Amino acid sequence: xxxxxxxxxxxxxxxxxxxxPVGLLACxxxxxxxxxxxxxxxxxxxxxxxxxGMADPVLQSLCTEFTWLRRMSIGTIIRAFRRGGVKxxxxxxxxxxxVLFRPWRWLLLVPDxxxxxxxxxxxxxxxxxxxxxxxxxxxxxxxxxxxxxALDLCPELLVNEGVLTRRQPSxxxxxxxxxxxxxxxxxxxxxxxxxxxxxxxxxxxVEAIEGTDLAILRAGELCPKGGFVVVKVAKPEQDRRFxxxxxxxxxxxxxxxxxxxxxxxxxxxxxxxDQAATVALAERYGITIASLVSPPAA
Numbered sequence: 478x479x480x481x482x483x484x485x486x487x488x489x490x491x492x493x494x495x496x497x498p499v500g501l502l503a504c505x506x507x508x509x510x511x512x513x514x515x516x517x518x519x520x521x522x523x524x525x526x527x528x529x530g531m532a533d534p535v536l537q538s539l540c541t542e543f544t545w546l547r548r549m550s551i552g553t554i555i556r557a558f559r560r561g562g563v564k565x566x567x568x569x570x571x572x573x574x575x576v577l578f579r580p581w582r583w584l585l586l587v588p589d590x591x592x593x594x595x596x597x598x599x600x601x602x603x604x605x606x607x608x609x610x611x612x613x614x615x616x617x618x619x620x621x622x623x624x625x626x627a628l629d630l631c632p633e634l635l636v637n638e639g640v641l642t643r644r645q646p647s648x649x650x651x652x653x654x655x656x657x658x659x660x661x662x663x664x665x666x667x668x669x670x671x672x673x674x675x676x677x678x679x680x681x682x683v684e685a686i687e688g689t690d691l692a693i694l695r696a697g698e699l700c701p702k703g704g705f706v707v708v709k710v711a712k713p714e715q716d717r718r719f720x721x722x723x724x725x726x727x728x729x730x731x732x733x734x735x736x737x738x739x740x741x742x743x744x745x746x747x748x749x750x751d752q753a754a755t756v757a758l759a760e761r762y763g764i765t766i767a768s769l770v771s772p773p774a775a
Contacts, residue, residue: 498522498541500558500566500622505531507725507750509569511634512627513539519630524561526554531573548587551595551613555620566617567627568719574606574686591616605668610719626717628748638744641756641766646739650706650765651773653678654741657708658772665712671722674737676705689724690731703736711746725750726758733762744768 499516501523503509509525510533516523517539525540529547537543544557558566579585588596595616614624628635640646646654657675660683664670670684674696681696689709696705709722724742732740740759742749747768749755759766 496521497564498524498562499625500561500563501525501536501540501627502554502566502568503527503532503536504568504570504572505533506570506723506727507533508627508634508723508748509533510535510539511750512567512569512631515631521630522561524558524563524566526557528570528572532570548589549592550587550589551591551616552589555591555617555622558617558622559620563622565623565625567625567630568610569627571688571723573688577604578686606720607668607716611716614718624718628717628721634748634750634752635745636742636747636749636752636768638768638770641752641768642759642764644760644763644765646706646741646765646767646773649677650739653706654708654739654767654769655772655774657706658710658741658769661708661710662713665710665715668712671711671720672707672709674700674705674707676700681705690727693728693731693735693737697735697737700736703738705737706739706741707732707737708741709747710743715746721748722746723748723750724755726755729755729758729762729764732764737764739765739767741767741769744770 499521501509501513503525513523513525513536522541524542525536526544526546527536529545542561544553546553595612617624653675656678657673660680661671661673664673664683672684672689672692674681674693681699682692684692693707697703709724711722715721722742724740724747728740756766
């Protein structure tokens, strides 16, 4: 059983060779949809539990079995996976953690007793992403449900090294990327966030609970002249089963709105959803996308 971080670069075959049903815990964004489409192409039944208000409803037509998760209920997830004959499951998409801090959250989220037991008795003291997600993985493992990485089925989503757009980063942008790279890595090590926004080697914004898009918009408000870079990297000990850095067309649209001109991501450790469309949109807006294995020389 996998208990810690799974290294990137592992083969794509092992977890999904058997064609047995796979469970999908789906949250927001395109990643769950892309995974479900790929699984259907490969003849793998998908038993989906989708976070209501976050996950794309199109998943209902892509999955063999489908359940909306309308409350914070570990029991609902376990029962749905067992009904579908699931032994292995994966998670994909962005969970909007802000819902955990709304007023009267327990009345709105309606947790079941297993969630309450996990939250108050079994989880670690911290509420950072790794603690919560690894705790949830352990809860399902105790029921014989093993979490695997969606990237074992979709390794092609991991971006290759190189400048993906025709426009190369300017010297100023390269300096800002080099400056922001180490800061983003440190924020990842602390499990705060994966992205930093930099202009003239000054940090405009650091991603936290709000997510990358809102952090980019905040940077645009603080730097109305624009021309800043977005640096997004994986955690030093990134577990590829969850929270893998992900960008797509929405990232580029947000960057244009905020005035960002360059996106630096980590080659082999970042997901690009709909890469051709994402690069084409960046070309249209004059935004450069640089996929790097290490920070450029400043």
